[in-house]
Amino acid sequence: MAEAVGFYQVKLQVQHDGFAGAPVLHLDLGVNAATGQVSGSATITQALPPPYGETVIPYVMGALVHTGFGDDTLLVHLTGQYVVSVPPPAIGSYLAQFSAALAVSKDWNGKGSFTYNTHVISDCSVKNVSTG
Template sequence: MADLLAGAYLAKGTIGNVGTPGAPIATFSLVVVPSQHTVTGTVVITQAVSGPDSHIVVQVKGRIYSTGLGQYTQVVSLQGQYVHSVPPPAIGSFLADFNAHLAIDNAWNGKGGFSYWTHTVENVPVKSVNVLKEQAV
């Protein structure tokens, strides 16, 4: 089992225009296993507006691959679903999709985008907050 997780590390950061008033920001905390090309974790979408889309928590899974091209050395895709509640006067909830795509360097900085429910955010910065790469135990 230890061999399957060899090289696993934690990646934390943001996708979006941090500092821009009202801009949706996706904050990620992901466990990355490059040898298996897998990424799993949590994304929290926040927006400085009231309503059902102002704070969303999504459990995600995805894939990571090396590109071997230019400054963006890796590409990442993330997918997940979350419960979206319909605001009054309507009543109800349903599962809404979340998707993200990142073109990043080895430090998890680059460009990307994400979509959720009826929102799409494209060509925004991806900024690493903390990437902890550990050696196999």
């Protein structure tokens, strides 16, 4: 992948390989190459019956930092919040926290982990699924 300048989009899939039914994080991010700011949206999918199979995080933001040595690994940290509705008979909803930490190469493939609400998914592969 050529060195990106300006603003570009990247789509990533983050998952723990080898565990069927494990949560999969789908990221659609915009990257400002000049400032290192990253923002976009995220969706977590899992093989569960509705309405539990999909968690949408409408806005995530964070930063990208270059290690600057060796193969110049890109370190990406993202945070966000999403609404969780409590199941009946309870009434209400609350804001749950999301975060992700990724270490990727210039082609946006690598390793990472993510947390959402009380779940921690670690030792994940990060795959660039952008088209074009």
